[in-house]
Amino acid sequence: MDLAAVFTRRDPAPLAARLKADTGLDVPVLALAEAENWRERLDAVILCGGSATDLPVQTPEFAAKFNVVDSFDTHARIPEHFQNVDAAAKQGGHLALISAGWDPGMFSLNRLYANAILPEGRDYTFWGRGVSQGHSDAIRRLKGVKNAKQYTVPVDSALEAVRSGTNPELSTRDKHTRECFVVLEEGADAARIEQEIKTMPNYFADYNTTVHFLGEEEFLRDHGGMAHGGIVLRSGLTGGGHRHLIEYSLRLDSNPEFTGSVLAACARAVCRMFAAGERGCRTVFDVPPACFSPQSAEELRASLL
């Protein structure tokens, strides 16, 4: 697998210099509009835009011209996105794989396998401890906030209740707490900002939220990372009344690097499935697992089965 080119809406030159400095890769970095001229040279395109406004437009547009992979993660809008991308990919004779990454993605796969094996049971997904980009942004938009980072933290006692096999009913508040680290602008009203965070609908109002104010130096030193992770569990019964627990967990020092690694494996799968004649839109649910691996079917059976 080779990285052929990077297409960007930013100024390409500084990005090319940074890519080379960070990775040693001497790869063309080009304006987004140039992608059109690379149609014969790219086996697959990985779309790295955001789910709110980029991907709903970009993925259908690119799927008409390229095989594509995206990480569209607005769960409620996946069916609509799927339809749009499917139509575009079929029209252009290409293959698209949407909503890849870890959730949706690896967590989804584990929910699916666990549900198929244990039809009588209950699913639980815990996120964290990790940085929520969306919640950090929401805090940064408040007047008087200079910088902020929000950590989603699973509640240990809720996790233990699930593991004990009691299949507890857990509310939003029971499962996660939210921890906020905030740098104030000079003269900002800390009490007002804390109140605004804790009562913010959708983002914080339904959670037990703690807010810490700190200096910028300390913030940059201690909260620069993008670690994340989480746990998917299914607890269920089989016919003879026996209980089983299936648990999948990720501990990621860098959310974007791990997500990128999943997308790279997905690009490999897309190329293989395209070569086998598949066209239209797919998700990880449709991909034979062997397609993600660089090893042959024979090697996989001999070494990993």
Added chain:
Amino acid sequence: MDLAAVFTRRDPAPLAARLKADTGLDVPVLALAEAENWRERLDAVILCGGSATDLPVQTPEFAAKFNVVDSFDTHARIPEHFQNVDAAAKQGGHLALISAGWDPGMFSLNRLYANAILPEGRDYTFWGRGVSQGHSDAIRRLKGVKNAKQYTVPVDSALEAVRSGTNPELSTRDKHTRECFVVLEEGADAARIEQEIKTMPNYFADYNTTVHFLGEEEFLRDHGGMAHGGIVLRSGLTGGGHRHLIEYSLRLDSNPEFTGSVLAACARAVCRMFAAGERGCRTVFDVPPACFSPQSAEELRASLL
């Protein structure tokens, strides 16, 4: 999905009575030779024989006449078994899925996904705490042993070393201990038997093994279960030097019931893939995950992705 019939090498009548008493199912229980007459009525056959001598013969034989699923688990002989079953299934125009269950099976899938995502890393598989049928049998074959059960136990400190991300080099002895519960026949020599267990090549000689002798009543009361489970981990690095840990674990109160549930989901997948025109032998590596689920692709995308 309906259970159409059970075919057995034992006397069918008592088995039918027991099946009805245990489950309420009023299903034909028939001599194995009768399966031949059911070729038009069975969408898939789940083979429940042992890997040592049953499945190497039965799976190719049945794959020539039926769509089949087996749980062949002698890892080293999977390539050979695959070839035999593939040839038979292709000749008969059927589809076979071999080596399903949890290891090989769900653990294999998790090794494959984790390797595809984190090509630079290291795999670890821990089994237990749980009953090893093969090791229990090996003890029961010793002269003077009336009954025995062997538990495979993962070593906590080894597991913690893996989770810490140090990618330790772990020997067989480092990863698991073996705990044996033995009922002696009257007058048997406990010291001799303990020595024979601890020095038994392949089974116990490479492990730290403890042997407990106990009375039959206590044995039946405390060691009647078939619980098992284990953990598959992959610890690896991505390009920017960040570390990631992927962990999949199973805690099963009944190994045979859970394995049966995996095989039932595999039978569903085999029927779907057969209907789509697939013939020959497959493993879980080749099965699009959605095929295991009773839900439609649309439902899965809307509910589990």
